[in-house]
Amino acid sequence: MYKEITIYDLARELNLSAATISRALKDHPAINKNTKKRIVEKAEELGYRSNNFASNLRRQKSHTIGVIVHELNSNFITSVLAGIEKVTTIANYDLIIGHSSELAGKEVANANNFFHKRVDGLIAALAFDTENMDHYEPFFERNIPVVFFDRVEEDSKGTKVIIDNFKAGYEATQHLIDQGCKRIIHTTSSLKRNVYAQRYKGYLAALKDNHIPFDESLLFVNDLKKESCIAFANQVAAMQPLPDGIFTTNDLTASLCIQVFKEKGIRVPEDIAVVGFNNDTISIIIEPKLTTVNYPGMDIGEVAATHLIKQLQGANGTNNTNSIVLKSELIIRESSLKKDKVQK
Known part of the structure; x- marks a missing residue:
C-alpha cells in the first residue's frame, strides 16, 4: 500500500530538522539556497505532496x-x-x-x-x-x-x-457534397490534437468517397481566435474562384464567416454553404441559422x-x-x- 511522504520522512532522509524542511518547501528566505535545492530535489524524488488540507x-x-x-x-x-x-x-x-x-x-x-x-x-x-x-x-x-x-x-x-470526431467530420462534409458543393474549404486548428485531426480525416474521407480531389489550398489552420477567424473569412471572400462550401471546426468561425460574407454581398448558402461545429447558442442567433454538429x-x-x-x-x-x-x-x-x- 502506498504511504504518503511527510516532512518527517524528508527530514530523516536529509538529516535535517522538520522545521527546516517545512521552511524550505515554503521558500523561506532564511534557508540557504543550496539546502533548499537539496530539499526540493529529495521531495520530488520521493513524491512528496505538500499538505494543503491538513484536516x-x-x-x-x-x-x-x-x-x-x-x-x-x-x-x-x-x-x-x-x-x-x-x-x-x-x-x-x-x-x-x-x-x-x-x-x-x-x-x-x-x-x-x-x-x-x-x-x-x-x-x-x-x-x-x-x-x-x-x-x-x-x-x-x-x-x-x-x-x-x-x-x-x-x-x-x-x-x-469523446465523440466520434471522424464520423462527425465525414457527415458534415458529405452533407455539403449532397448540396452540390465541390470546392469545400475546411478550417481547423492544431492537427496535433485528436479532435481536429479526426475531423480533418473525416473531411478527407468524404472527399475521397465522392471522387473529389483534395486541394491543399482549401485547408486553413489557425488558432480559432476571433481576429484569426475574421482574417480567414476575409481571405475566403477574396478567393477566385469562390469556394462553394465551408466546413469549420467551431461555430464562432462559421458565424463570423457568415457575417463577413453578408457585408461583402456574398450569399449564404446560395454562393457559399456553411457548416459549423458544437451547436453553440450563436448557431441559432446568426442569420441564416447555422448548420452545425451538436457536441453534447x-x-x-x-x-x-x-x-x-x-x-x-x-x-x-x-x-x-x-x-x-x-x-x-x-x-x-x-x-x-x-x-x-x-x-x-
Whole structure:
C-alpha cells in the first residue's frame, strides 16, 4: 500500500530538522539556497505532496476534484463544467478549476498544483500544444484517477470521454457534397490534437468517397481566435474562384464567416454553404441559422464526472484506459441548404 511522504520522512532522509524542511518547501528566505535545492530535489524524488488540507490528512482525502480546461470563453466548456458540477455536487465533492489558456506550460503548472493540493481525482482537456503527458504520471503512480475529455491523447493512460470526431467530420462534409458543393474549404486548428485531426480525416474521407480531389489550398489552420477567424473569412471572400462550401471546426468561425460574407454581398448558402461545429447558442442567433454538429457538452461533463466518482469509489478501479464515445448529431439549418428543406 502506498504511504504518503511527510516532512518527517524528508527530514530523516536529509538529516535535517522538520522545521527546516517545512521552511524550505515554503521558500523561506532564511534557508540557504543550496539546502533548499537539496530539499526540493529529495521531495520530488520521493513524491512528496505538500499538505494543503491538513484536516483531512488522516483520511488522506480532500473531497476535491481538479478540472483542467483549455479555455473558459466557450459555450462547450461551460456546458461540460455544468455537467461535471451536477454530478460532483451530488457526490459531495468540491471542484477546483484550472485554465491552461491553450498553453502546455500552464497545463503542466495546473496539474502540479492540483497534485500538491491533494485532489482526489482529475478531469482534464489538453491544450493546443501539449505533446508530453509526463505531468500526469504522478497521478497514475499514486493511483489517483484521471479522466480526459474532448482534447485527449488516445493512446495515453486514463479514461477518455469523446465523440466520434471522424464520423462527425465525414457527415458534415458529405452533407455539403449532397448540396452540390465541390470546392469545400475546411478550417481547423492544431492537427496535433485528436479532435481536429479526426475531423480533418473525416473531411478527407468524404472527399475521397465522392471522387473529389483534395486541394491543399482549401485547408486553413489557425488558432480559432476571433481576429484569426475574421482574417480567414476575409481571405475566403477574396478567393477566385469562390469556394462553394465551408466546413469549420467551431461555430464562432462559421458565424463570423457568415457575417463577413453578408457585408461583402456574398450569399449564404446560395454562393457559399456553411457548416459549423458544437451547436453553440450563436448557431441559432446568426442569420441564416447555422448548420452545425451538436457536441453534447453537458453529457460529456456528466459522463466524465460519473466515471471519475465510480473510480474513486472503487467501482471501476483506477486509471482505466478505455475510451467512452458519446453520440454527436448533424443539425441541418438554413446556412447549408442549397437544395433541401430544413430538418424539423
